Amino acid sequence: MRLASGTxxxxxxxxxETRGPCHIRTPHYLRxxxxxxxxxxxxxxxxxxxxxxxPAPLCPLYHVRVDQPALWGEGAPGDAVVVELFGHxxxxxx
Amino acid sequence: xxxxxxxxxxLLAAVRALLAAKGIMDAGEIAARVRAxxxxxxxxxxxxxxxxxxxxxxxxxxxxDGTRAAESLGIPMRGLPPLGVLANTPDLHHLVVCTLxxxxxxxxxxxxxxxxxxxxxxxRAVRDPRGLLAEWGTVLPSGVxxxxxxxxxxxxxxxxxxxxxxxxxxxxxxxxxxxxxxDMIGVTIPAISATRSGPAC
Numbered sequence: 319m320r321l322a323s324g325t326x327x328x329x330x331x332x333x334x335e336t337r338g339p340c341h342i343r344t345p346h347y348l349r350x351x352x353x354x355x356x357x358x359x360x361x362x363x364x365x366x367x368x369x370x371x372x373p374a375p376l377c378p379l380y381h382v383r384v385d386q387p388a389l390w391g392e393g394a395p396g397d398a399v400v401v402e403l404f405g406h407x408x409x410x411x412x
Numbered sequence: 413x414x415x416x417x418x419x420x421x422x423l424l425a426a427v428r429a430l431l432a433a434k435g436i437m438d439a440g441e442i443a444a445r446v447r448a449x450x451x452x453x454x455x456x457x458x459x460x461x462x463x464x465x466x467x468x469x470x471x472x473x474x475x476x477d478g479t480r481a482a483e484s485l486g487i488p489m490r491g492l493p494p495l496g497v498l499a500n501t502p503d504l505h506h507l508v509v510c511t512l513x514x515x516x517x518x519x520x521x522x523x524x525x526x527x528x529x530x531x532x533x534x535x536r537a538v539r540d541p542r543g544l545l546a547e548w549g550t551v552l553p554s555g556v557x558x559x560x561x562x563x564x565x566x567x568x569x570x571x572x573x574x575x576x577x578x579x580x581x582x583x584x585x586x587x588x589x590x591x592x593x594x595d596m597i598g599v600t601i602p603a604i605s606a607t608r609s610g611p612a613c
Contacts, residue, residue, distance in 0.1 A: 343565040345511050347538065360494070362566045379566055386560065390539055396557040399538055402565035 320378055320405075325355040327382060327408040334366075341369030344407045348399075352411060353384035359402060378405040448488040448519075456487050457520040457570055458591035462584040465575040474572065475499055482520055492519050496567045498559075500598075505552050506571045507545070507598035509537035510563040517568035521596060528597065538562060548599045571598040578604050 321327065331350030334340045343365050359381055363374035382403045387393035415423065431437045460481060464471040474481035478495030489495065495517055498506040510516065511534045516524040527533050536544045541560050545552065552558065561569050573595045579587060594600035 343512065345562060345564060347511070359496075359567060365565065383559075386538075386541070386558075393540075394542055394558065397541065398557070398559045399562055400559055401562040402567060404565070 320358055321355045321380060321408065321410065323355055323357050326352065326411050327355060328352045328411045329382075329403065330407050330409060332407075339370075341366055344403060345401070347389060348384060348401060348403075351384055351389060353382045353401075355408075356381040356383050356400065362404075364404065364406075379403070380405065380408065382408070444488075452487075452519050453522040454520075454591075454593040454596065455588070456482070456485075456522075457517070457593075457596045458588040459485060459584075460487075460520060460570075461572060461591045461596065462587035464572055465579075465587055466584055471572075478517075478520075478570065487519055489519055493566055493568050495520065496569045497572050498561055498569055498598075499572045500574050502553075502574070503556060505556050505558050505598065505601075507537060507541055507558060507560045508563060508569045508571060509534055509560060511535070511538055512564055515563040515568060517570045519568075520570055521593060525593060545599065548594070550600055570596045572596075573598075573602050576601075576603050 329344065329348045329351050333349065334342060357380070359379045361376040362379050364377045365374070368374035379402055382401055384399045384401065386397040386399050387395060389399065428439065428442065431442070432439065460474060463485065464474050464481075470481060470484075473484070474497050478497040479489045479492075481497070482495055483489050493515075498508070500506055509528075514524055514529040516528060518524075533544070538560055541558055542552075545558075563569050573591070575587070576590065579590070590602050590604070592600060592602065595602045
């Protein structure tokens with residue numbers, strides 16, 4: 319299922335790097351944080367597989383907007399961080 | 413043989429010969445790619461910005477599909493990640509960073525400047541972007557919000573800055589000469605400085 323623009327999401331609070339070798343394009347500072355989907359950017363081979371020369375299924379990639387001051391408890395209201403995240407790192411939140 | 417100690421010219425010749433022998437890439441294709449890499453400088457991005465400032469149809473194409481817009485100006489994009497373009501507006505400024513490594517739109521901006529790859533820039537662009545801009549001497553007018561674009565995955569991003577006031581009637585080449593690498597990353601804003609101004613063309 320593709321996430322629609324405006325969907326409120328939470329970035330999975332998961333740390334595969336503590337379990338073994340991996341290649342992850344989800345920055346540490348966003349794990350467990352909430353944001354909203356701006357748009358679907360396309361489907362791309364999953365880098366977590368491709369980096370190890372394993373078969374890499376196409377995965378949806380989204381532009382996700384996160385409130386910048388909320389990340390750090392500082393900063394200017396209205397500022398944002400916009401980041402490319404794969405669908406399997408996003409959980410829809412009610 | 414220890415590859416690390418091999419003579420680099422001989423190693424390169426061997427790799428080129430293997431690429432040709434296996435039908436992967438011939439000498440002409442390698443020469444074309446070397447040429448494209450040499451031509452990939454911020455002047456290419458500046459050319460796109462200047463055209464977007466003077467040609468609305470091109471501007472729309474550039475915002476919808478940066479790769480096609482670059483190709484329409486003869487910039488080689490084949491085999492490269494998609495190019496996304498972030499338009500600044502009077503209310504919104506963009507700043508590009510890659511916190512994970514150093515993803516950069518090389519086809520249109522060339523090699524990233526050293527500071528773009530530094531841990532300090534990568535950390536501070538997301539943690540304290542306004543403080544970082546202040547150190548560049550970049551002052552956003554009050555009421556302008558800032559969006560930091562962390563280039564974490566498949567796209568490469570460049571900023572389409574606002575056209576500076578006072579450039580009405582300028583030719584594309586003259587506008588392009590105004591646009592610096594930092595303007596397309598978002599650390600700076602193009603302006604007509606005293607040293608840059610000259611007679612109308």
